[in-house]
Amino acid sequence: MNEIPLLHILFVSTALFFIGMYGFFTRRNIITMLMSIELILNSVNINFVAFNKYLYPDKLDGLFFAIFIIAIAAAEAAVAIAIIINLYRSHSSIDVEDADELKF
Amino acid sequence: MIEEIARTEQGDMVINLGPQHPATHGVLHLVITLNGETIKKVEPHLGYIHRSIEKMCECLSYRQFIYVTSRMDYLSSHINNHGSALCVEKGMQIEVPSRAKVIRVIMDELTRIASHELWWGAMAMDTGAFTPFFYAFRERETITDIMEETCGARLTMNYIVPGGVMADLHPDFQKKVKEFIKLFRAKTDEYNELVTGNVIFQNRMKGVGVLSKEDAISYGCTGPSARGSGVSCDIRKLYPYEVYDQVKFEEVIENGCDSFARYLVRIREMYQSIGIIEQLIDNIPEGDFQAKTKAVLKLPKGEFYSRVETARGELGVYIVSEGATTPYRIKFRSPGFSNLSALDHMARGSKIGDLVAMMGTLDLVIPDIDR
Amino acid sequence: MWSLSNIAGITQTWLNATFNPTIALWSEFVIVGVLVIALFAVLGLGLVYMERKVAAHIQIRLGPNRVGPMGIFQTTADTVKLIMKEGLTPDGSDHFLFNLAPFVVMIAAMLVLAPIAFAKNFQIWDINIGVLYVSAVSSISVIGILMAGWASNNKYSLLGAMRSGAQIVSYELSVGLSIISIVVLSGSLQLSDIIASQQDGWWIFKGHIPVIIAFVIFIIAVTAETNRAPFDLAEAESELTAGFHTEYSGMKFALFFLAEYINIFIVCAIGATLFFGGWMPLHIGNWQGFNQVMDYIPSSVWFISKTLFLIFLIMWFRWTFPRLRIDQLLNLEWKYLLPISMVNLLLITVMAIMKWHF
Amino acid sequence: MGPSSLLVLIMAAVAFSAGGIAIAKILVKGTKNPQKGQPYECGIPTVGKTWIQFNVGYYLFALIFLIFDVELVFLYPWAVVVKQVGWPALIDIGVFLFILFLGFLYAHKKGALKWM
Amino acid sequence: MTPGEYIKNIVNGVKSLLTGMKLTGYYFMHPKEIITEQYPETRPVLSERFRGEVVMSHDEKNEHRCTGCTACELACPNGTIKIITKFETSPEGKKKKALDTFIYHLELCTMCNLCIVACPTDAIKMAQNFEHSVYDRNQLTKVLNKPGSKLMEGVE
């Protein structure tokens, strides 16, 4: 396990973060944007767990943070998708370009 | 097909159910418009087993055409033969010997039971229970064995001929029928245990496929399908033929109007049929089994209509004769055709699973519809 | 004593003694791999055969009896045939996902095998989160089904997949809650611990009525989760021809078929482990003599027979009941099973804290 | 065996499935015809597109499921220690479940759990 | 729904399910209820009247009773029977119509029994043979009179 330096893990998480960013920038579809956000959140999760593992093996806070992030991500995803579907029903499109005027 | 696409709205899905589909019991083709899982419209497309029987019969003599009728509603082939023979007899004014009459009625009722047994199994299969099918066929097999012994075939009997029946009863007939009655009484309780009382089944059936009394009449539904909606339409009671006016039986009517009511009608009808057989089986009069008829039958000019009650409802045979040896025009008023026309009305707003169960309770036999 | 764990131990020591560690490790991997594949095949063949025989006997007929004695090679013939059948990929489908879906389902089924204790000390990986792992990994298979249904480009498949998606996720809750009830009682997620906690009696006996309720809920919910009748809406034959695998043929179809039976085996194995003590022989309190007699029966036999019993139960359901409609199915979960199992969980907690169980 | 067994299992599954499919690919020569690739719909050409969006009542269930799923996740660690902690744990989880149950009741009342 | 009804629903539901399971369980436990007959090993005893195929009976002298009157051909509703007649000169020198070939299309036959009823000399009858599976449909077209057979004495 410790044969892998922390840096490599951080590389993965950072890369994942920016992949998510890229998706967030380029996608025009709200659902895919949501997916990008999930990627970003996950990259953060990796960091938390890795820090916990490598730097603070005597504590479990990183793990707890990750759990709470997952919980919140779930809640967020649920609400987001409810909104998306609502949006779709009123605009019959989920392209961000079309949904500029977000009025409910 | 293209019109169908045009007619569907956004978000609707058009699904073909059939012609090859286990639930359609043959080759019915239903085009279903779905919204999610909710049915918006059901459109029957027929003709996948249209065998031009009516045209064929115009070339067949009055003795010959009867065999074709047993291929129409093959589950009550006997009753179909009966109806056709009645029509010819009406035209020729043949008096059928009373022994033949009783034999015909017993056979009719056996056929009806066999048909209902099969319906019961198939209907349970439609709702997803496989085992009842096998139990139903166990009883049905005994009936077909009885049939085979006397009539010579298991399904398409062609036993009734104008003027009587083709052959006398087999010597073992009465014994076997009595055995069957015993078996039937012993085994049908299982039907209720296994299916009728089952909570899942009841939930699938109750309140589903509602067909009100007025609609049932307007759609021309007959048979158990209509009697489940409280319509009294049993030809055996209303226009008795053969010896039906001499036996005691009750016209089964349920007022539930839903699938469960139709289900119950058929279950109860089986008991009525058994009752009829019990009354007759010991009182088969001696005598001829066939009236003396000419070798070549010629119906006088005119129009003849006979009605019998098949397992699915009222079968009408309408013969227009020009005085030749073959009918000029023959029309079979098939019960399934009218019952099917009510399907769209019943199915709207329910689920696919309901549709399948509904078709089960209508007890469709497709060759009977297409002819 | 010939027991599975001994054989495993001997093999391992032998391997380690004969080869250097790397090769020993690799050969161990290979052995495990081959064993699980064999297990898969045997389970698939055996369970399908069993299903057909059970169905036949319930339906007062004989079932396969002409291929081999008692027809035991029937399923072998089926498998060989399925392998030797053309595997179609419909033109309009999403080829990549269409071919991927069976793999996903298979991998999910295979992964769940890891923590299952087939006999005393005979486990692939006694993972410390045992049952949590099981319920996590088994939830992957729903993705496989959705994938299959969507990629087929077929309306029946799509409908079937959506149905099964909604169904599986819903029933996962009840399964989870009834698993948690046992976790509360045994205080561990690790399967070996859970089994050990049933040393003096199985939970189904020790836990009074609440555990029996939990068991009933469990068995209903896993029946639904494995898409078995009366919850087989995903492949409801009389409605959606063959549901999500309408378009699959040959080996790809066989994989779905196989995965279904493996999943049944797995959930039943988990059920047997949680409620019937896994490989633990039937022990009653402190009846020493009785317990010792029971110990003579090998642990694997205990495990297998308990699992088979549960499998039989599920098959029994299938061949008795009509199918539910989709809204009734979801109603059953959300209106009945979920609230009941929640309340039941609280009851069991109280019981556990008060030490009311035996 | 440790976590690496997972890898072994995955490999085994892949080998098994791929092997089976490959045998069929190699040994079985199927005939080709234009109808073979079309979707199977009871022997009738499909009407309209399959991949249309359509209304399903399933997604509300999935939404609510997700929430409960998270709840379930929190229940696992709790369940393990509840015997050691005793009553306080019961109270904690009681509050937790109660709050969620409120949500459940709300959903029920609003008819979100009714099939549409 | 009151809690009471709720519980009653559940209890009744479970009870009805258990009744069903009891029944299927009974059959599972009682293999003697199995009614399967194993076909290729045990062939069924068919009743005399079973209509499997039309045959022409020949006696040991290879004689049949068919006069070639074509009554059966006319009676048959779907042209299953084709009778080819020839003229035979009887010993007295009278020319007489006689049967040459009795062609029977088994693939068309509906086993309706009309030909048997129509035959004035009972030359043909129904056999109880039902194993007609073949690889080629031409094999189903049969000639019923055996080669070299002739009309039985005394049959008019």
Add this chain to the structure above:
Amino acid sequence: MSQLENKSQNSFPGEVHPVPGGDVVLTRLDDVINWARSNSLWPLTFATSCCGIELMSVASSKYDFSRFGFEVARASARQADVIIIAGTIVNKMAPVLKRLYDQMPDPKYVIAMGACAISGGPFFYNTYSVVKGADHVIPVDVYIAGCPPRPEALLNSLITLQQKIKSGYTREQIKAG
């Protein structure tokens, strides 16, 4: 049984056509494969009319075609091995039948059950809509006459089909003799 064997011998006169690539291993393998295929014929649930009822009877407890391993009736053509054409094929149904057959993966077999499927049977003359024999639409392997054939007769045809598969000859080879 002996009668059956006779029949199959009669229908394969002439020399034996070796299966392409038939060295020892492959032929052994072929034997195994043919054995498997012949013993696991999954029918498509395809019944158009009266003969379908007898098809159902064959499935029922008394005749029970599951003894041969045929009971896995598939509703989807993709998983079926054999179509039992039970009933009349009319002009409107013919394309459907063809399509179903086409959509089945190889190898696939066809049994024509009953007079209708063989030749149009009772509806041969004077009808404008009946296909005069299913073999006008798709190739047929085994014909079983009757109207409807008894359940045993259908079993008999299934056994005949099994023998055909076991012998390893294709339809063309049998035709060619």
Add this chain to the structure above:
Amino acid sequence: MTNDELKIKLTGLFPSVTFEEGGEWVNAVVPFTEWKTIAQQFRNDPNLKCDYLFCLTCVDWKTHLTMVYHLTSTVFRHNMVIKIKLDRSNPEIETVCDTWRTAELLEREVYEMFGVKFLHHPDLRRLILTDDFEGFPLRKDFEDPVNMIKL
């Protein structure tokens, strides 16, 4: 009601109706122009209440077509037969599927078998025959040398 009473009643109600002899039931011949209103009256008249159309068909008499409607009242249980003569070259008649809903499919069948056009029918399409079928098979002069093998 016996047949004679029915006849009297009908003549009173619809003067344009004539009767045909023969058959067990009243055979009323109706001019096709008035059919729509007469049909509704049959259905709704409190003394007739013929709410059940149990057979609808057509007969080709080579010179003309005859539509035949068999009606029953589920209240009074009397049966009657309505006949309407139609022109053979261009048969047209008002639909009755709003009066008796079973007529919808039955009329579609007659439409493709005899070529009778039902005016105002909501959905007059092919029901049974294939889409490219030509001719009206139940007419007497129908010939189909390809499919039909004459015995």
Add this chain to the structure above:
Amino acid sequence: MTANQIIFYLISALVLGSGVLAVTTQKIFRSAIWLLFSLIGIAGMFFWMDMNFIAAVQIIVYVGGIVVLIIFSIFLTQQSGNQMAKPVRNRVLFSTLAVLFGFAFTFMLINQHRFSASSDKLVEPSISNIGMRMLGSGEQGYVLPFEVVSILLLAAMIGCIVIAIKSRPEEK
């Protein structure tokens, strides 16, 4: 390289590769599937780090929940077989540059930082430890967040239902 390393790099490749595919694929359903693989990879990484619990949570919530939900919403809103609208070329260029630059910058910062482990004591991340912490109220106790999460979930649920019911088409 030891097996452990190989496994790590394999997992990383899976995570990053399918991550990239998830944000670039033009078919939305496939995009969701790639996301799924990326998430499973991350779970695998947690397994690799011996954080079994969090790995299982990751799979349960993400794979069993969120991805399923996303797939359902795709069914609900998309002609899912179609290609999605292509992103504007300029924007692709711009975001690629920005992302690359951002990545380089961040990674440089991380690279310069010297991480050092704070202690060598090891707390087994076992489930009972997690459970004890979760129900503990002292230092490192998470009982309060735990209860708060329930309120969050309640709020989310009510929110979802309110929003979803609002848009529900009229029932027949």
